[in-house]
Amino acid sequence: MTETIQKILEEIDRHNRFFITTHVRPDGDAIGSMLAMGEVLEQKGKSVEMYCQDELLPWQKTLPGAERIKNSFPSEVDSFEVGIVLDCGELSRTGRNEDEIRRIPVLINIDHHLTNKPFTELRMADTKASSTSELLFDLFNSLTIDWSVSICTNLYVGIFTDTGSFRFSNTNERCLEIASFLVKNGASPSQIAEKIYNTCKVNRLRLLHEVLGTLELTPAGDIAYVTATREMFQKTGTTSRDTEDFINFPRAIKDIKIAIFFREEENNFINVSYRSVGNSNVAELAGYFGGGGHYNAAACRFRGLTMSEVMEKVIRAANDFLHGK
Template identity: 35%
Template sequence: MENPIQRISEILRDQDDFLVASHFNPDGDAIGSTCAMGHILASLDKQFTLYNPSGIPDRYNYVNTVAPIATVLPNPLPAWTIVMDCGADDRMGEALLGRADETSIINIDHHLGNKNYGAVNWVDPTQPAVGSMLATLATELGIALNGDLAECIYLAVSTDTGFFTYGNTTPESLEMAATMLRNGLDIARMNMLITKQWSENRMDLWTEALSGKELFLDRQVAVTVVTKEMFARTGTTSEDTENIINFLRRLKSVRVAVIFREEGPDLYKFSLRSYGNDNVQEIASRFGGGGHRNASGGTIAAPIDEAKSMLISTIADVLELR
């Protein structure tokens, strides 16, 4: 079987003009990986366009993106499109998915359940982040892990590993971070830029969300709900909900933390977090969602009380909680 790292390296060396994309509503791994790939292509003196249908969130405005992140697709599309951190092809957004037959997709991802939708697929669920995969790719291409490239990779990997505290942290990811540190990465500055992005409005939203938590199944499941009314009242957006769930799962008794976010009438996006062997990806998959063993999500179309009941029942079934 062909080594996908070598195949992708060959394409990047031999071809020119690429579209670089990640999932809509991007997180740190999506933005960091998009920008890291941009720096890799710039090092190879290639033409490229960075794209995300949601643009770049304000909390990442310190990132050197090497090129603007477009919110509208180029026309025509380049021959090759590099799609990253999209566990399913619809995560790239309707616009790109609708034109996927106009380009050849290189699928670089670390999610369980990825269906290998690309012409070239590098899918490795053992990787903590796509950013760590790009560090391997850069090394394969002879590109040093320093400067802006290192900062983008650090953003990607640190946010997906909880600053190297989650169970997905690997020896290789720590060694990669050590290499970048030796190469001049200012880790204190990066940690400050990544974490010091709160507004008072966000704190107000978190206060409401955390104080409204509910505990189920002998206090082993913590649930909170964020509604559109809460966003309006606090002057916040969905971006401000990031990481609320990780505070919920800090409760001693909790094995699974859940956050519901209202998307529309009787439509809720849910996220799940767990530790160790508690596989929430299997839970999410029963609702058409997915992700990782300890971090997954999906969508439920139902009134909130019904949605909570359905999800809690499934958690109890999968994890045998009573």
């Protein structure tokens, strides 16, 4: 890892025009790591452009520097010298502009997903890290930077959200030590938690009511699943982005080993999210259908099948996965 960090530092020192991006439907780690990376590069006198295909969630827009992230792909992509792809296990996760990003002369991938598929030689990947923000903390410690309140806040957000508010199994001594440092240097745990959890709009709660009404368990009682349809979004005046963290409700049921969230998307796609408790590797399970992710959190998607067809395939595979059939 030290050698990789040194190579990344050399590229940062050598170049001036940087493009930073992350995955579609960005979570707190994706946005927090982007914003922190962008600020550090600007401290070094670099020109930085940050891009994410999808619009940020309302609470993400309150993070320091979030207004700098663009949702329209830059027309001057050929002018960038270095592209930094954060929190992405594969380049296709950046969205529709994968081919344009691939043209950037130097690509750097910093990621912690279990199913990371290399798309560039220069990659800082550690599946044991709690988050991409944790990896950036290590990278920044190899630079001389001003640990500003905004950098500390954004990195804390990444670690806090990817560990499920320090509840998930990826919470460990290392990430808590980093969180402590970030708090000592200005990150406010109470203010961050308030922004993330206590700024919900009424229509999002109405959508949650609709989704929880679909809750079902398999006969064995160890798999729980819920569904969100386009009809629900229309009825409640919401979008699929408003379902962030909904899967954690079925995951919280006693004795559940795997929680599954089926969500209808545009263009005839159906997204399937998995969460697990304990030693159920849902990244492997999602991999059966071309997806991936982390040991306890993963996803895949289907196109051209009905919701019932997708549910039948996915639930059968999950049952077989748990019960060894």
